[in-house]
Amino acid sequence: MSRTPLIAGNWKMNKDHLEAIALVQKLGWALADLKWEPEQVEVAVIPPFTDLRSVQTLVAGDKLQLVYGAQDLSAHDAGAYTGEVSGAFLARLECSYVLVGHSERREYHGEDDALLAAKLAAAYRHGLTPVLCVGEALEARQAGEHETVTLAQLEGAMKDVPAAQVAQTVIAYEPVWAIGTGEVASPEDAGAMATTIRRWLAGRYDARTADAVRVLYGGSVKSGTIAEIMAQADVDGGLVGGASLDPQEFAKLVVNAKTA
Numbered sequence: 001m002s003r004t005p006l007i008a009g010n011w012k013m014n015k016d017h018l019e020a021i022a023l024v025q026k027l028g029w030a031l032a033d034l035k036w037e038p039e040q041v042e043v044a045v046i047p048p049f050t051d052l053r054s055v056q057t058l059v060a061g062d063k064l065q066l067v068y069g070a071q072d073l074s075a076h077d078a079g080a081y082t083g084e085v086s087g088a089f090l091a092r093l094e095c096s097y098v099l100v101g102h103s104e105r106r107e108y109h110g111e112d113d114a115l116l117a118a119k120l121a122a123a124y125r126h127g128l129t130p131v132l133c134v135g136e137a138l139e140a141r142q143a144g145e146h147e148t149v150t151l152a153q154l155e156g157a158m159k160d161v162p163a164a165q166v167a168q169t170v171i172a173y174e175p176v177w178a179i180g181t182g183e184v185a186s187p188e189d190a191g192a193m194a195t196t197i198r199r200w201l202a203g204r205y206d207a208r209t210a211d212a213v214r215v216l217y218g219g220s221v222k223s224g225t226i227a228e229i230m231a232q233a234d235v236d237g238g239l240v241g242g243a244s245l246d247p248q249e250f251a252k253l254v255v256n257a258k259t260a
């Protein structure tokens with residue numbers, strides 16, 4: 001099974017809607033300069049909610065081959081949920097992806113397994129592809145519990161996900177200690193966890209389903225380190241924070257992600 005690699009840029013809480021237009025335009029030019037081939041590496045930008053309409057207009061108007069998505073969604077579809085954003089609204093903006101369970105949401109907003117399971121269900125209801133983020137903290141890695149912790153997060157969030165929907169799910173392994181720290185997991189460690197995740201999927205569902213799911217690595221990925229990470233058989237792309245805010249660097253990262 002060949003899985004199209006995905007490089008997704010999570011802008012986090014950076015760039016207002018005017019800055020977003022400039023960044024996406026520059027990214028489009030930089031990708032064209034580097035002869036990016038969209039069929040070889042899919043590229044997604046994940047800006048703040050307030051940027052999405054501008055990004056949609058620009059992508060459609062300039063016929064960019066980028067896709068985009070949101071950093072979170074509500075578990076509910078509509079109603080008295082002040083401050084929440086419905087997956088229905090994201091679908092109307094033609095979002096392809098939505099992050100679910102980023103470690104910053106788990107840590108700062110107390111998002112737990114039950115909530116993430118409900119958010120996954122909401123993403124599927126609205127035809128969005130969820131990028132489910134999992135990964136251990138430093139103490140768990142040091143205690144040798146990285147697999148146990150990561151698989152427990154998968155188990156918790158995916159307990160109600162039927163096999164038919166798993167193939168349209170992306171899983172991002174983002175060890176918390178590697179996020180924004182400049183400390184990147186070794187390609188071997190990233191690859192080993194991607195393999196562990198795929199084995200878990202095969203056990204929980206079946207080998208064919210597991211084979212179809214894209215597993216990304218995230219945590220201080222840069223243009224200089226992506227190729228080694230992508231060389232790992234079970235890694236299908238990157239979820240990129242800091243490096244996605246620089247269009248030249250992000251474009252370089254995309255073309256370096258091309259697998260042989």
Ligand SMILES: O=C(CO)COP(=O)(O)O
Pocket residue numbers: 010102174178179180181182218219220221239240241242243
């Ligand atoms: O959290 C991340 C992407 O979701 C990773 O962020 P950095 O690439 O800045 O480490």
